[in-house]
Amino acid sequence: MKTGKVLFLTDKYLPFPSSNGTCVSKIVGSYPQKENVYVLAFSSSDAEIPGTNIHYCRYKRNPSSAFNRIFGHCQDDGAVTALFMEACQMIEDQKIDTVVCLYRPVECLLAGLKLKSKYKHLCVIGYFLDNIHEWSTSSRVKDQIFFFNQKRLLHQLYRSFDSILSLKYYQPTFEEMLRKTEKLCYVGLPSLREYSGDAQNMFSSNHINIVYAGSFYANCRRPDQILAFLAEVCAQVPEIRIHLYSWGCQELVDTAKEKMGENLVLCGRVSAEEAERAIHSADILLNVGNDMPYAVPGKLIEYFSTGKPIINFCYRPSDGAAKDCEKYENVFNVYANGDNSVDDCVKFVLNRQSLSWDTLKEKFYDSLPGYTADRILETRLKSKHV
Incomplete structure (x- = not known):
């Protein structure tokens, strides 16, 4: 019997979520009938979030988890069992007919396999918010063993699950690991959302504020490289103020502060609410990408929601x-190993423009939380088991 009830298996959820837990919360928030959506998370919190059916899984960590991550599928056998039993x-109590298992953590996928084996009627979906082949050790042999095990796991998931959603x-990773792709569905990072625009401005209008x-x-x-480049831009546009709501690499940041003076404002690590206020008060946003091949531009998608120049x-x-x-267009790229024009960046700063929400929705429709929710619904409706 189709009840339309969905259960998400994730790691840390509200009120102190992981990055993946944050994505799940946005998808859950996009459902019109939230009473039909349930979340089972690894967390020590007992907080109740109004309008959300949250359950927490209790378990004791396995001290051999580091070994398991390399030589087996599982980071923690006890966690899989606890998650499976609670799910x-x-x-059975809530008559749930669809389960969405996140990666990471891998325990959610393994619990999903056990659930599919026990409940033949259940629609089970794997949801990859992380790349299955990101793990790297100091040993080439260990890396090869891990890759083999992850590939074997992915084939097992493909055979058993009704569908696999991936960012x-x-x-490229899935096409490398899998021969068949009929069950695969690619989605954007579900972080695009409209802001009310009524937040109080935090900065002086006499400055050009970059956050x-x-x-x-x-x-x-x-x-260090981007701040050195921006120091040259500030030399031509002294009214720029670069506000860093950041942590890490403190020595490099302090060195840049000595050179840039009042153009660089160190705000330190702040709450998510204050960081969000700063983002919406900014004239221009600054993004620093990751030095890895398949990095997910999570911060950029969050920035895109504002329509501001980046x-x-x-x-x-x-x-x-x-x-x-390239799709957003309102971006000035600075490359680590390239000839970057300070003059062009100055023009970008002085001639800044913003994009409308309607334009953003059209360009990045697959990053709307509701888009992923719709793909989950499509899988449930097509499932012959439900």
Whole structure:
């Protein structure tokens, strides 16, 4: 019997979500009948979120999880069992007919396999918000073993699940690992949302305010090159103020502050609410991409929601964000290993424009949370088991 009830298996959910938990919360929020949507998460919180059916899974971590990540599918056997048992109870009590299993964590996928084996009528969907082949160790042999096991797992998921949703950025990985692709559906990152626009402006109108909100990492997201470039831009446009709502690489940031003076404002790590206010108060947004081949431009999609001009620093001209930036158009790209024109960037800053919400919806329809929710519904309706 089709009840239309959906259960999401994820890691950390509201009120202190992981990045994947945040994506799930946006998809859940897009459902018109939220009473039919359930969430089962790994979390220590007992908070109740109005209008959302949240359940939390209790378990003890397996001390051998590091070994399992390389030589097996599972990070924590106890977590899979706990998740499976709790999900069984919810499926039977609430008459749930569809389960969406997130990756990561891999335990959600493994619990989904067990659920599909027990409940033949159940529509089970794998949802890849992370790339299945991102793990890397210091050992080539361990990497090869991990790749083999992940490929074997993916084939098992493809045979058992009704459908597999993946972010479009991982399409090369899935095409490399799978021969058949009929069950695959590619979606955007579900982070595009309309803002009310009634937030109070945080900055002086006498300045051109550029905002970066996020973290820095020495191995894949360094701030030194982009700040050195922007220092040259500030020399021509002294009214620029670059506000860093960030953490990480503090020595590099402090060195840049000494050189840039009042043009660089260090705000430190702040709450998500304050960072969001800063993003909407900014004249221009700053993005620093990741130095990896299939990086997901999560921060960029969040920025796109504002329609504001973006200065985008990227290590790879053809990284995961390249096509999205080309589609957005209102972007000035600064390349790590390229000849970047300070004069062109100055023109971009002085002639800044914004995009309307209607334009954004048309350009990035697959990044609307409702788009992913619709793909889940389509799979449920097509499933012969439900």
